[in-house]
Amino acid sequence: MSGDLTLTEKLRRHLPWITLVSVLLLVGLRDINFLSPQNLITLSSDVVPLLIMATGMTFVIYIGGIDLSSQSIANMATVLATISLPALGVGSALLVIAAGLVSGMVSGVVTTRLKVPSFISTLAVGGIALSVGQYASGQQALHMDTEQRRQAFGWMTGQTAGVPHILVLALAIVAIAWFMQVRMLPGRTLKAIGAGEPVVVASGIRADRYKILAFALSGMFAAIAGLMFSVRLSGGSPTLAEGFLLPAIVAVLVGGTPLTGGVGGVLNTLIGTMIVAVVRASMLYFNIPATGQQIFFGLVLIVAIATTIDRSKMKVVK
Amino acid sequence: MNRFLAMETLRKWVPLLVLAGLCLFFTAMNPHFLTPRNFARIAISSSPVLMVAIGVTFVILMGSIDLSMEGTVAVCAVLFALTLNALGGSIAGWGWVAIPVALFVGAVMGAVNGLVHVRLRIPSFMASLSLGFVGIGLSLLITGGDRILIDDPLFRSLLTVRVGGFPLMMYAALACLLVAWFIQDHTTTGRNFYAVGGGEDLARASGLNVGRLRIIGFVLAGMFYALGAIFAVARLGIAETETGRNFMFMSITSVVVGGTALRGGEGGVWNTLIGVLIVNVIGNGMVVIGLADYFQDGVLGLLVITAVWLSTDRRSLSFVK
Numbered sequence: 194m195s196g197d198l199t200l201t202e203k204l205r206r207h208l209p210w211i212t213l214v215s216v217l218l219l220v221g222l223r224d225i226n227f228l229s230p231q232n233l234i235t236l237s238s239d240v241v242p243l244l245i246m247a248t249g250m251t252f253v254i255y256i257g258g259i260d261l262s263s264q265s266i267a268n269m270a271t272v273l274a275t276i277s278l279p280a281l282g283v284g285s286a287l288l289v290i291a292a293g294l295v296s297g298m299v300s301g302v303v304t305t306r307l308k309v310p311s312f313i314s315t316l317a318v319g320g321i322a323l324s325v326g327q328y329a330s331g332q333q334a335l336h337m338d339t340e341q342r343r344q345a346f347g348w349m350t351g352q353t354a355g356v357p358h359i360l361v362l363a364l365a366i367v368a369i370a371w372f373m374q375v376r377m378l379p380g381r382t383l384k385a386i387g388a389g390e391p392v393v394v395a396s397g398i399r400a401d402r403y404k405i406l407a408f409a410l411s412g413m414f415a416a417i418a419g420l421m422f423s424v425r426l427s428g429g430s431p432t433l434a435e436g437f438l439l440p441a442i443v444a445v446l447v448g449g450t451p452l453t454g455g456v457g458g459v460l461n462t463l464i465g466t467m468i469v470a471v472v473r474a475s476m477l478y479f480n481i482p483a484t485g486q487q488i489f490f491g492l493v494l495i496v497a498i499a500t501t502i503d504r505s506k507m508k509v510v511k
Numbered sequence: 512m513n514r515f516l517a518m519e520t521l522r523k524w525v526p527l528l529v530l531a532g533l534c535l536f537f538t539a540m541n542p543h544f545l546t547p548r549n550f551a552r553i554a555i556s557s558s559p560v561l562m563v564a565i566g567v568t569f570v571i572l573m574g575s576i577d578l579s580m581e582g583t584v585a586v587c588a589v590l591f592a593l594t595l596n597a598l599g600g601s602i603a604g605w606g607w608v609a610i611p612v613a614l615f616v617g618a619v620m621g622a623v624n625g626l627v628h629v630r631l632r633i634p635s636f637m638a639s640l641s642l643g644f645v646g647i648g649l650s651l652l653i654t655g656g657d658r659i660l661i662d663d664p665l666f667r668s669l670l671t672v673r674v675g676g677f678p679l680m681m682y683a684a685l686a687c688l689l690v691a692w693f694i695q696d697h698t699t700t701g702r703n704f705y706a707v708g709g710g711e712d713l714a715r716a717s718g719l720n721v722g723r724l725r726i727i728g729f730v731l732a733g734m735f736y737a738l739g740a741i742f743a744v745a746r747l748g749i750a751e752t753e754t755g756r757n758f759m760f761m762s763i764t765s766v767v768v769g770g771t772a773l774r775g776g777e778g779g780v781w782n783t784l785i786g787v788l789i790v791n792v793i794g795n796g797m798v799v800i801g802l803a804d805y806f807q808d809g810v811l812g813l814l815v816i817t818a819v820w821l822s823t824d825r826r827s828l829s830f831v832k
Contacts, residue, residue, distance in 0.1 A: 259637070307820040310773065312576070312636045313763070314819075317812035320760055324809030332805060439644045452637060484655070487648030494641040499631040511574050511635060511711075511775075 205501070209449040209464045216468060220475040227478070231355070238357040240470040242267070242418040242425070244463065245363060246437055247444040248370050249414020251462045252407040254445050255374075256386045257454035257506075258304065258311035260408065262319035263415040263441055266296050267434035269326035270419025275335040275429030283345040289420045290413055296322050297412020301405030311408075326431035334430040337423075346424045359421060366417070370410075371459040383407055387454030443490050443497065444469045451501035525821075526770045526785045533789065537796035544799045547676045554677050555670065557791040558684040559742040561784065564762040564769075565691045566735030568783045569728045571766055572695075572704045574711070574775025575628070575635035577729065578759055580736050582646020583620045585755035587613045587740035589650045592659040592750030601663045613737040620646060621733020625726030635725075643759070650752045658751040661744060669745040680742055687738055691780045700727055708775025764811045765790045768818045777822075790814075 221228040246263050253260040270289045277285035296318055303314040343350075351358050374380035382403045385393045393400045418437070423429045448465025450457025469490075476486060537544040563580050570577040591613035598605040620642070628638040661667070669680040695701040703724050706714040715721050739758065744750045769786025771778025793814075794807050 261640075303816050303820075307816065308823050309816055309819040312578075313767075313773065314816060316760065316763070317815045320808040320812035320815075324806055324812070327805035327808075328803070452634065482652070484648060484651040488645050488652065489648075491641045491643075491645035491648060494644070495627055495631070495633065495638065498633050498637055498641070502633065504632055507632075507634070511576075 206449070209447065209461055209468070212447070213464050213468050213471065216471045216475065220471060220478055223475075223478055227474070234356065234360065236470055236474055237467070238360040238363075240466055241359050241363040242422040242434075243437060243440055243444065243469070244466040245366060245421065246415050246418035247441040247448075247462045247466050248367055248459055249411040249418075250441055251370075251445050251448075251450055251457070251459055252374075252383060253311065253411045254442075254450050254452065255454050255458060256383050256404055256407050257390070257452070258404070258407070259442075259452070260297075260300065260315045260411045260415075261312055261438065262296065262300060262315040262322060263411065263418075264434055264436075264438040265319035265322040265326070266293050266412055266415040267419030267422065267437060268431050269296070269322040269329075270416040271423035271426075271429030271433040272326045272330040272335065272431055273429075274420050274423045275337055276329055278337055278341055278345060282341070285345070286420055289416050292325075293416020293419075294409050294413040297409040297415075298405060300412065301408030304408065305401040305404050315408075323431065330429065330431050332431065334428060334433075336428040339427070342424065342427055349421070349424055359425075363421075366414075367459060367463055370414075374458050379403055379406055384455060384458075387456075389455075439487065439490050439494070440469050440473075443494050446494060446497040446501060449501060451503055452498050453503040453506045455503070455506075522821075523770070526768065526782060526789065529768075530785055530789050530792065533792050533796065537792070537799060540796075540800040544796060549795065549799065551673070551677050551681075553788070553791050553795050554681040555746060556795065557787050558680045559739045559746060560758065560761050560765060560791065561684050561787045562687060562735050562739035562742055563758050564765040564783045564787050565688065565780050566732035566739070567762050568691075568766050568771055568778070568780055569695070569704055569735075570635070570732050571771055571773060572708045572775055572778065573725060573728050574708045574773075575725060575728070576763075576773070577624065577639045577732055578636055578763075579620070579624055579639040579643035579646060580739075580758045580762055581755035582643035582648075582650070583617060583733055583736040583755070584740045584743065584758050585650035585752045586620060586646045586653070587617050587737040588744050588750040588754040589653050589659065589752070590616050591737075591741055592661055592744055593653070595661060595663065595666070596659065600661075602666050603663075606663065606666075610741065613741055614734050617733040617735075617737025617740070618730050619733070621730040621736070622726060624733070625729030628729070629722040629725050647752060647755065650755070654751060656752070658749050661748050661750065666745060667748060669742070680745060684742065687735070688780060688784060691735070694731070695779050700724070704728060705776055708777070710776070760808065760811060761790060764815045764818075767815050767822070770818075770822065772822050773819060774823075 250260050250263055273292055274285050274289045277288050300315045300318045303309050304311045349359055386400050390400055419434055422434055444465040445462050447468050448461035450461050567577050591609050594609035594612045595606045598608055624639050624642050628635045670678050672679050703719055707721055707724055711721060743754050765786035766783050768789050769782035771782050798804055
């Protein structure tokens with residue numbers, strides 16, 4: 194397969210990490226301290242919730258769909274984690290993960306069984322998650338009790354030998370997601386669905402079930418992202434994770450998983466997230482105002498889609 | 512009578528029946544719902560959304576989608592307010608220029624949207640979503656996060672002056688609806704929207720320049736978003752980035768609930784009027800019967816899923832992404 198790839202195809206495959214290295218070098222030239230291990234570790238652990246959310250979203254984009262509900266699910270997760278912490282302790286994590294999983298499954302069922310396009314179904318489920326978050330929180334910012342938080346999630350916020358535990362945890366989660374994508378049947382099936390769904394259906398595979406799985410995973414990862422964010426900020430609110438959706442989609446697409454699905458995957462998203470993190474941090478070095486970020490990432494998104502999308506899969510562009 | 516046809520006729524009238532049913536339900540729960548004052552309240556909250564929803568109706572008729580309205584509305588609102596204040600602060604003087612300026616800005620943003628979608632061949636939901644983010648960033652950049660106050664009494668009369676119990680804003684919105692209906696039903700461009708939505712291959716085969724038509728659709732949508740922005744500013748007397756908030760969910764839900772099919776070629780601006788009223792009657796009715804307004808997003812979510820589900824002819828679809 195790799196033998197008959199054209200030069201541009203090969204280049205496209207390696208573009209994400211080349212981009213990452215060049216961006217790092219560019220900022221490093223400006224300020225060499227940026228490349229110090231300590232700074233890079235801080236940078237990566239700051240971006241952990243985004244990484245987890247983007248990893249989940251990768252599965253949905255991998256099959257050629259989109260998940261616009263991630264941010265609302267993460268918001269809901271911060272609220273649920275905060276209000277259930279006193280009663281459930283560390284068990285609140287399970288509750289939050291289950292809530293995310295169910296929300297994602299609903300999106301999946303609505304998309305596959307009711308045949309509602311995923312950008313609409315996830316938008317709608319996002320609305321429902323937003324309502325749940327607002328209802329549960331009473332529309333205000335909530336705070337975790339410091340002692341309870343330390344008891345239940347102290348292992349998450351600590352450090353060992355200068356490496357934050359949250360970073361290790363995040364990399365472990367990404368590793369599991371990667372293993373699932375590359376080595377396990379569902380992961381391979383998702384790739385097949387992204388590459389050509391009619392063929393998968395014709396081979397007698399219940400494609401719908403795997404698609405529901407992809408949405409469920411995305412919802413679950415979004416909830417985990419929300420949980421981590423909530424533990425870090427020691428609280429929750431129905432708008433806490435605002436501003437996560439754009440960078441998460443950008444991370445997936447810049448990493449090299451095209452909107453049409455089938456190629457790319459979890460490791461690409463890891464690189465994509467790092468690109469987003471470095472670009473974001475470098476904007477500070479180059480004195481670009483924070484409000485400029487959204488414009489910049491919006492434009493990057495368009496460029497990323499335009500260069501990676503597989504047009505042979507789309508007869509008509511709607 | 513053919514049973515299939517009967518079903519089709521029924522389906523056509525479902526949105527109107529739902530609207531009537533909702534009104535009856537809320538009146539039964541609380542008679543205060545059925546007062547002119549409350550209807551005026553519904554008219555005020557509906558007017559800006561109606562404009563935005565009409566705009567996106569044109570795009571959806573072609574089978575595309577536009578998710579950029581929050582950004583476009585924010586930019587138009589902010590630039591409208593800045594221009595108005597810079598030119599004397601009253602539309603009685605030179606301030607009226609702010610209105611064409613806002614429309615022009617909306618048209619330009621729509622054109623960029625359409626060009627990115629058509630020329631770069633990116634699916635419209637993603638092109639418009641990205642540009643929506645860009646728009647929100649732009650409006651933040653322009654305002655620096657501040658609010659711009661408008662205190663021109665003549666402009667605010669859209670809200671304050673009432674004729675027959677209803678604010679001027681509603682009559683202005685209805686006038687715009689008539690213009691939209693004229694464009695949709697009595698211009699070649701409007702008819703071509705249906706042609707593209709009904710079957711792009713055929714439209715192309717019969718010599719239509721589909722790409723150009725799509726761009727025109729997005730430009731038209733942008734201009735109606737600008738009108739929505741102007742009404743939203745008139746309603747609150749404030750222009751800020753937040754002005755655009757929630758317009759995406761509200762307008763798309765309205766269009767879909769009104770009976771315009773997401774695949775295109777079916778429905779129109781009158782459906783959108785019914786849809787906007789359904790959405791706003793639910794929002795208003797929930798408050799009237801004492802439910803907290805934060806349930807609204809959840810209810811709208813369920814509503815949109817049901818509406819798309821009911822309007823989809825599932826036999827004709829092999830799979831959906």
